[in-house]
Amino acid sequence: MPLSELRVFALTALIGTAGALIAILIAFPAPYLIGPAIAITIAGLAGLNLAVPAQVRNVCFIIVGVSMGATVTPEVIVAARTWPLSFVMVLVAVVILLYVSSWVLQRFFHYDRITALLASSPGHLSYVLSLAAETRCDLRAVSVGQSVRVLALTITVPLIVEIFDLVGTDPVLVPLAMSAPVLIAMLIVSALFGLLFIRWNFPAALLLGGVVVSIATHVTGFINGGVPNWLLVPTYVILGSVIGTRFCGVSIRELRTAFVAGGVVTVVVIVLAAAIAGSVSYLTGVPLDAALIAFAPGGLETMSAMAVMLHADPTYVGAHHVLRLMFLSVLMPVVLGKGARQR
Known part of the structure; x- marks a missing residue:
């Protein structure tokens, strides 16, 4: 990496870290992602030259993929047998929310597919x-829309649960981290699979490489533990900084349009998810608070933590989000298709 590129990356990382710290202090959702994205965006609009080298970005994609796959443990299979109808409805809900929201964005906001x-x-x-x-899309619109979704769900789900005033008492277990040798081996094998997926022209190939290897080793019980927080x-x-660099040069009008679109889609998914959760609760007898949190399309970490804070069943909630x-x-x-990949 040239020295000039290293200096730019160091400045980017510094600003991104500051953004994450500020987001933590004000209790913003997903602070490690959204905080740096906002900070880098502001700095870029102010005229600073900021960037993340492709090599660093690619390593991050592999790590995120491994982290995602590590949540798929044998306990998830046990949970699937305990709540079969509820688990099937998760798959149905994902498809409904995805295609209805996508139709709204294409029909009323003229987004590309x-x-x-x-x-x-x-x-x-x-x-x-x-x-x-990693795909041919308007990253600014995607980032704003997804950020609005996370923020809105983090605020509204506790309010909805509070209205019904249903509580549970199940404890939550903190997952252990993989040992350093196991983690290194996992990352190397994931990188090799990612390179193979690149040859097959898959979108986000390195990310998928991590997901596939991690799921295969964790669901069988061959490897236990997640990616340590220090990494x-x-x-x-x-990754949040990478997102922020894509916002440089965007106009206020573009941001406003993306924010409105994200808000509309968030309302749509909240209503649909709440309706599905209510149906599942009625048919299975699962407490409504647990069903609402389990079917809310928020982040795994955020929704799992919310289940603990609101005394909902964390096993039920966590298994559904996994x-x-x-x-x-x-x-x-699959729905994006091979043609979605950049270059």
């Missing part, structure tokens, strides 16, 4: 934005 699908994806923020960074947190900060991420990791590359 790929941008509309990514902006509508009811999935993990880091996964969707990693896909967006995952900087990865999210850098299933949603598993399904999305397969569904999104």
